[in-house]
Each structure stands twice: as structure tokens, then as C-alpha cells.
Amino acid sequence: MPGFVIDAQGIQKSFGTLKAVDGVSLQVNPGECFGILGPNGAGKTTTIKMLHGAVQPDAGTLRVLGRDVATQSRLIRAQMGIVSQEDTLDRDLTVYENLWVYAGFFSISRKSSLSRIEYLLDFMQLREKWDSQIKTLSGGMKRRLHIARALIHEPKFLILDEPTTGLDPQARHLVWHRLRELKAQGLTILLTTHYMEEAAQMCDRIGIMDGGKFLLEGPPQTLVQEKVGDEVYELRGGASEELLDSLQGLPVTAEVVADILYLYSHNGMGVMEHLISWGRKDFLRRPATLEDLFLRLTGRELRD
Amino acid sequence: MMLFPQAPSHRAFRVWVRHLVYYRSFYLAEWAGNLGEHILWLVAFGYGLGRLVPSLDGISYAQFIGPGLMVSVAMWNATYESTYGAYSRMRIQNIYESMLMAPLTVGDIVLGDLLWCASRALIGSSLMLVVLSLFGLVGSWWAVAILPILFIEAVMFAALGLIATSLAHSFSFFNFYFSAIVMPMFFFAGTLFPIKGLPLWVERFSDALPLTHAVRISRGLFIYGHVENFIWHFSFLLGFTFLFLAVACVLVSRRMVE
Ligand SMILES: Nc1ncnc2c1ncn2[C@@H]1O[C@H](COP(=O)(O)OP(=O)(O)O)[C@@H](O)[C@H]1O
Ligand SMILES: [Mg+2]
Numbered sequence: 001m002p003g004f005v006i007d008a009q010g011i012q013k014s015f016g017t018l019k020a021v022d023g024v025s026l027q028v029n030p031g032e033c034f035g036i037l038g039p040n041g042a043g044k045t046t047t048i049k050m051l052h053g054a055v056q057p058d059a060g061t062l063r064v065l066g067r068d069v070a071t072q073s074r075l076i077r078a079q080m081g082i083v084s085q086e087d088t089l090d091r092d093l094t095v096y097e098n099l100w101v102y103a104g105f106f107s108i109s110r111k112s113s114l115s116r117i118e119y120l121l122d123f124m125q126l127r128e129k130w131d132s133q134i135k136t137l138s139g140g141m142k143r144r145l146h147i148a149r150a151l152i153h154e155p156k157f158l159i160l161d162e163p164t165t166g167l168d169p170q171a172r173h174l175v176w177h178r179l180r181e182l183k184a185q186g187l188t189i190l191l192t193t194h195y196m197e198e199a200a201q202m203c204d205r206i207g208i209m210d211g212g213k214f215l216l217e218g219p220p221q222t223l224v225q226e227k228v229g230d231e232v233y234e235l236r237g238g239a240s241e242e243l244l245d246s247l248q249g250l251p252v253t254a255e256v257v258a259d260i261l262y263l264y265s266h267n268g269m270g271v272m273e274h275l276i277s278w279g280r281k282d283f284l285r286r287p288a289t290l291e292d293l294f295l296r297l298t299g300r301e302l303r304d
Numbered sequence: 305m306m307l308f309p310q311a312p313s314h315r316a317f318r319v320w321v322r323h324l325v326y327y328r329s330f331y332l333a334e335w336a337g338n339l340g341e342h343i344l345w346l347v348a349f350g351y352g353l354g355r356l357v358p359s360l361d362g363i364s365y366a367q368f369i370g371p372g373l374m375v376s377v378a379m380w381n382a383t384y385e386s387t388y389g390a391y392s393r394m395r396i397q398n399i400y401e402s403m404l405m406a407p408l409t410v411g412d413i414v415l416g417d418l419l420w421c422a423s424r425a426l427i428g429s430s431l432m433l434v435v436l437s438l439f440g441l442v443g444s445w446w447a448v449a450i451l452p453i454l455f456i457e458a459v460m461f462a463a464l465g466l467i468a469t470s471l472a473h474s475f476s477f478f479n480f481y482f483s484a485i486v487m488p489m490f491f492f493a494g495t496l497f498p499i500k501g502l503p504l505w506v507e508r509f510s511d512a513l514p515l516t517h518a519v520r521i522s523r524g525l526f527i528y529g530h531v532e533n534f535i536w537h538f539s540f541l542l543g544f545t546f547l548f549l550a551v552a553c554v555l556v557s558r559r560m561v562e
Contacts, residue, residue, distance in 0.1 A: 074408070077407045
């Protein structure tokens with residue numbers, strides 16, 4: 001039996017009275033890409049830190065790559081690459097030295113680390129920066145170097161905590177492209193993200209997290225289909241009480257946010273005719289997305 | 305491994321290498337600074353103040369403080385590196401955190417850091433030895449035998465400094481650490497003046513200080529080529545070193561793993 005890469009059962013973590021992670025269970029299969037979505041403060045980073053032993057769970061059992069994290073986290077980390085949310089590059093060293101020193105932490109021989117570093121600098125398009133100081137790199141370059149560093153030992157499993165937050169679209173697409181390549185090579189990936197597009201494109205399964213719990217978990221398209229529908233109608237300028245009442249008999253769910261009426265529908269045909277018959281042609285009709293699902297589940301109020 | 309998942313191992317060497325790679329970018333400036341400072345100390349105290357001091361047990365004051373200065377340099381260097389330096393690595397630059405995402409334990413990181421602090425301190429003390437020999441103050445080849453003792457002493461002070469670092473919440477904590485711990489240690493360990501003949505409680509206090517034992521061993525080797533009660537002083541030094549190392553591992557673990 002190949003076994004799960006991550007097997008978490010009811011893990012919990014409190015900081016004082018705050019329950020940062022409140023009973024998370026999660027199983028990730030080899031070769032799979034799993035995405036954790038959630039607003040700020042949902043508990044994503046705390047969950048990830050428990051996977052590599054930087055935070056100790058208060059309760060629950062947690063196995064990664066078939067080993068118990070509480071007692072064998074060092075051996076787990078030998079086979080796992082980690083890209084943390086915060087920048088942890090070594091600012092005292094150059095790009096090349098960062099990779100070379102980090103390879104040493106994995107006891108990689110000098111000779112094999114040299115060819116690996118060259119490969120990774122090319123892969124992440126950082127070759128001409130090899131001798132630069134970290135402070136001279138752009139945000140996107142730092143993130144790419146971070147990912148290169150996490151891949152130095154050819155891990156079986158890669159964890160990325162918000163790998164693309166704060167990057168410009170070009171840098172973001174480069175990272176996505178590289179991650180898809182890695183996935184195609186069979187790497188198991190766990191990532192957290194705020195970008196629904198990223199999750200929808202990259203992940204075989206996602207979990208939507210809020211308040212330290214998974215609200216929902218499954219393949220992104222299936223979840224959107226089941227929980228939101230196929231289509232969304234957006235009516236700017238809102239709608240009259242009469243129009244809202246008239247929707248009662250139709251297979252739609254209505255939601256009013258500020259001056260917009262959202263109608264989520266499973267088979268849109270009747271809806272469109274209905275709106276037109278009420279004299280409303282100013283609607284936007286579009287496919288339902290993960291963002292609709294996310295906002296419906298976690299609400300629309302700001303989180304920080 | 306199962307009992308002490310954060311215990312140190314040979315991988316501490318890799319941490320030491322990281323510090324060495326960084327050191328390559330500024331060591332010449334540091335050596336020049338060290339040499340200048342050492343000469344200043346020796347001239348100011350050994351010869352300036354020394355003119356007022358009668359010979360002690362048949363040796364000049366400059367000869368007397370020579371080994372004391374070597375021991376103090378080891379202490380000061382190890383202390384600076386394990387407080388200001390390590391605090392920056394642990395709390396500001398997230399270097400410890402990045403090491404803990406690789407297959408290293410807190411013990412590896414702590415031991416690697418201590419060995420590094422001690423290496424740097426040993427370089428400082430060796431430069432002091434060079435200065436002393438240039439001034440013709442080194443009487444015997446036994447002086448070189450001090451260096452391994454100074455290395456142990458530096459590991460001990462680095463561990464003590466790292467304990468302070470793991471308790472600190474900002475750099476200002478080190479002001480307290482330096483005035484409450486390091487300064488008294490420096491003055492009452494017999495580095496600059498002999499403790500013998502001072503009130504009994506001062507002698508007792510001095511005996512309890514780890515630095516005193518490094519001073520006794522060093523002065524003995526440096527001047528006479530032998531040390532009275534070597535085993536006693538050496539055990540004291542080694543005992544404190546292991547004690548501080550263990551405490552530092554536990555406290556840094558608490559700080560790094562939530
Ligand atoms: N070390 C800590 N001490 C106290 N509270 C913390 C700590 N780490 C995280 N938290 C809190 O736990 C909650 C979850 O944080 P986090 O896991 O970082 O969320 P996310 O990564 O989803 O934004 C937040 O409310 C955060 O403030
Ligand atoms: Mg986070």
C-alpha cells in the first residue's frame with residue numbers, strides 16, 4: 001500500500017484562548033496537488049507548520065510520508081521541501097551561497113549539489129542572478145529562489161504557503177507553470193493560496209478553511225457545481241422587492257450584496273427568460289467560479 | 305533520537321559552515337580591528353597602568369595580564385557573537401527558522417552556533433597571542449596550549465550568551481546581561497588584578513565564576529608551563545560548558561517550536 005503523504009486526524013492548536021486550528025483531518029495521496037483556501041487568520045499557516053514540526057499540535061494524530069511528526073520530523077523534513085509564507089532566505093549570503101549552504105543541511109555532497117544548483121537556477125530563471133545579494137532581488141525572484149531552495153534535495157513532497165501572494169502577474173504565471181511541471185513529474189504538492197484561479201488550475205482537490213476548520217473539501221469543479229451551481233447572474237443596481245418575490249418558484253438562490261443581486265442557478269434557461277420578462281436586460285451572465293463558492297462559504301466581511 | 309528529538313549531532317558542522325561562508329566576506333576587516341584593539345589594551349594597561357604596579361610574584365604587570373587578556377578576548381568575542389549575532393539570526397533574520405525547515409534539529413543549530421562563536425573567539429585570542437609575542441611577553445611554547453582551553457571557555461560563554469538570547473525580547477535585554485553578568489565576571493576573575501589578598505568573600509565569589517578557572521589555567525600555562533589543581537579547574541570549566549549547552553538547547557527549543 002503506497003499510503004498517504006499526509007494523514008492528519010483531528011489536529012488542534014490553540015494560542016492562549018484562540019483556537020487557531022480546531023480539529024482538522026486531511027488525507028493527501030501521492031502525486032496529488034491539494035490546495036488550502038481560506039481568509040487571513042483561517043489557520044492555514046499554523047496547519048502547515050504542524051506538518052513540518054515547527055508547531056506542535058495540542059491534540060490529534062499527524063503522519064507525514066508515513067512517519068509520525070511528533071517523533072520523526074527531522075527524517076520527514078529530509079524528504080520534504082518547504083516554502084514558508086515569510087521570507088526566510090539568508091540575507092547574509094548570495095543567491096548561489098544560499099543554495100549551496102542549504103544543500104549542506106541535507107548532507108548533499110559538494111559535487112552533486114553543484115549540478116543541482118545549476119539546474120535549479122535555470123529552472124527558476126535565476127541564472128544571471130547567481131552571484132547577487134538577496135536584497136537586490138525583486139519579490140518574484142526571492143520567491144523563485146525560495147522554491148529552488150525547497151527543491152534542492154529532490155523532495156517527494158512540496159509544501160508552499162502562499163507561493164504567489166504579492167507577485168506581479170508575470171511572476172505568478174511563471175511560478176504556476178513551474179509548479180505544474182513539477183506536478184507532472186509526480187511531485188505531491190500542498191499549497192495555500194488566496195488566488196482562486198491558482199487553486200482551480202493547479203489543485204486536484206481543495207479544502208476551504210475558516211475559523212481553524214475545513215468547511216468543505218473536494219475537487220474544485222465538483223464543489224462549485226454542487227454548492228453554487230453552473231451559472232451566476234449579476235444584476236447591478238439591485239432589484240425591486242417584487243422581482244425578488246417573483247423568483248420564489250425558480251431554481252435559483254438569490255444573494256444581495258451592496259447594490260448587486262447575485263442569482264446562482266443550476267439550469268439557467270428559465271432564469272434568463274424570467275429576467276427579460278421583468279424588463280431586466282442589464283444582467284451579466286457568467287459561469288460559476290471558485291470565488292463564488294469561497295465568498296458564499298466564508299462571507300464577505302474583511303478579515304484583517 | 306526518540307527521547308531527545310532535538311538533540312545535537314554531527315550535522316552541527318553544516319551550521320558552522322554557513323557561518324564560515326558569511327565570515328569570508330568580512331574577516332580581513334575584523335582581523336585588522338582586532339589587532340588594533342588588542343595592541344591598545346596591552347599598551348594602555350600593560351605599560352601605561354603597569355608603570356604604577358610593582359612586579360607580581362617576580363613577573364611584570366604586562367606579563368601578568370597577557371594571559372588574562374587572552375581569556376577575556378575569548379569571553380567578550382563569544383559573548384557578542386552569541387547575543388547580538390545569534391539574536392539577529394534567531395529573531396530578526398529567521399535563519400534558525402530556515403534551518404528548521406531542513407533536516408536539522410534545534411540541537412544541531414545550537415551546537416553549530418556555539419562552535420562558530422567559539423571559533424571566532426579563538427581567532428581573536430590567537431591574534432592577542434600574536435600581539436603578546438610581538439611585545440616579547442610569551443615566555444614558553446606552553447602558551448599555545450592555552451588555545452584549546454580558550455576554545456572550551458568560548459563555547460561555555462557562547463552557551464551562556466545563547467541562554468540570554470533565548471530569554472531576550474529585544475536587543476536592550478543585552479545591556480542588562482552585559483552589566484549584570486559579563487562585566488562582574490570580567491573584573492572578578494583575576495584577569496586584570498590578582499584576587500588573592502582581597503577579602504575572603506571576594507575570593508569565594510571569584511572561585512565560583514567560570515571565567516576564573518579559565519584564567520587560572522591560562523596564567524599557569526602561559527607563565528610557568530604548569531597549572532596547580534589543573535583537574536579541578538578543567539572539570540569546573542567543562543561542567544559549566546555542558547550545563548549551559550543543555551540549558552541553551554532546551555530554551556532555544558522552546559523559543560523555536562510552538
Ligand atoms: N505564534 C502565534 N501566537 C499567537 N497567535 C498566533 C500565532 N500564530 C498564529 N496565530 C493566530 O492564529 C490564527 C491563525 O493564524 P494562521 O495560521 O497564520 O492563519 P492563516 O495562515 O490562515 O492566515 C490567527 O488568528 C493568528 O493571529
Ligand atoms: Mg498564513
